[in-house]
Amino acid sequence: MIPPFTEEHDTFRKTVRRFVEKELAPHALEWDQAGLFPRELFRKCGELGLFGIHHDPKYGGSGLDYWFVTVFAEELARGDNAGVSMALMVQGQMATPIINDVGTEEQKREFLAPALAGEKIAALGMSEPGAGSDLANLRTTARRDGDDYVINGSKMWITNGTRADFLVLAVRTGGPGAAGISLVTFPTDVKGFSVSKKLDKVGHRSSDTAILFFEDCRIPARYVLGRENDGFFHIMNSFQGERLVTGINAVAMMQRMLEEAIRYGREREAFGKRLIEYQVWRHKFAEHLTSVAAARQLTYHTVELFQRKRRPLREISMVKLYTADLAQRVAYDCQQFYGGMGYIEETHIARAWRDVRMLTIGGGTSEMMKEIIAQTAGM
Known part of the structure; x- marks a missing residue:
């Protein structure tokens, strides 16, 4: 499907991209090595409205559609640090939506509003x-x-x-x-x-x-x-948003890994040829680009269902399963393409290869996703 991105979505994308490239990407390696990123980043995101995209304006949200959330999750991948992305998505898209949906006025004032402002984690x-x-x-x-x-x-x-x-x-x-x-x-x-x-x-x-x-x-x-x-009903509902936004971000991460690898292959030479000129790698990347494009279409289709409140349990489980498993293969091959440079911390692909391993485990394992898909298919 063609995503219904409007001029407003494009403007928002530019805002998020500027923020990510200025405030996140330059510190990607530093924060991984430190094992933490500054608390101040939550406040900066709150000031830009990045935690309240889909939340009630009464409590500091923007009340925008889920395609704006999609833009946010995609642009976070440019920060080259999956740990930061996950922490920020937990704040805005995993921990707080349930308060927005069923919390009391007191809970929204005490917990939701300061979280959307980045004042409370x-x-x-x-x-x-x-x-x-x-x-x-x-x-x-x-x-x-x-x-x-x-x-x-x-x-x-x-x-x-x-x-x-x-x-x-x-x-x-x-x-x-x-x-x-x-x-x-x-x-x-x-x-x-x-x-x-x-x-x-x-x-x-x-x-x-x-x-x-x-x-x-x-x-x-x-x-x-x-x-x-x-509570269990609400847990199952909250998992759907968590899994979907994780899948959106995973697709963007894969696209970034492939673009970086292809760029590297145009610059690096071996045996008198640029790496990207070797057919084995051109074909490998062609396969991955095709798979990532398919993953994006599945994800966008599911976003549209989610936006229409269709409760697409099976489709979200498919998104989580397919993007998480595909990310393992994309990261592996991109790292292999870099050779020794792909095995040192200062190279983004080394950290990405390490980070994507969590995707098949966290937020519901790939095995659980298969079970859900099988059950919803009547098996």
Whole structure:
């Protein structure tokens, strides 16, 4: 399909691109080596309205269509740092939409508005040491005590976890299984909360990812998002936006890897010929460019369904599966093309090869995507 990008979308793209190329790309290697990027970046994104693209204008959002989110996710790839991209997408497109959709006025004022402004950092507290894909069996509990919940348990793989000001937290408020889960907004200055460990990941090194611990943490019961024990429904809905925006960004990352590799191949010579003149590589890149174009069409088709609120569960699962798996092959071949230069940190492709490995794991594994696709196809 031809995406319905308008002049307004194009203007927004130019704004995001200028910001990414000025504020993000020059620091890509530095922030990976430091294992963190400056907190100030959240504020700068908030000032540009990059967290509230699709959110309610009443709380600092712009109320724009999802094609603007698509533009944002695509342009982030130019920052050459997947960890930064993921942290910023968590803030605007993964942790906060549920507050925008079902939060109370109080929750929107206390949590959503400052997050969209970049004044507070948000994180999504779902996965646990023993419950990643199997979230229906999470063990973190929220026991009702008068007008409060008392929370005990732990969370793992939490992006923005070491410095989040609040979490959208999945807890067990009822019996076993999906029917006993609720979502709450959780301020991290509550007594009994601690960051147990910052994880030393293979990729996404500039993004802080943590194990979190909760010991008798007391929050008001009015911090529940939506109705008690309805959390699993909201989790499944939030996963759709997370998976779609991840797929959009993955397509843009692949396009960038290929363009950089082809550019390198025009400059680098071996045995008296430019690398790009060897047929084996021209054909390999032709295959990848074709596959990436197909991935983009699948993704754009799904964005249009999502924009129309069609709840395209199967298509989003296909986007996540196809783009994540394809990214492994594209990154591998591009790195191979660079030879030794593709194996050193200062070269973007080396870091990209490392970073894309997360795509088949985080936000729902490729195996889970296949299961969802099979189920929605009646198998």
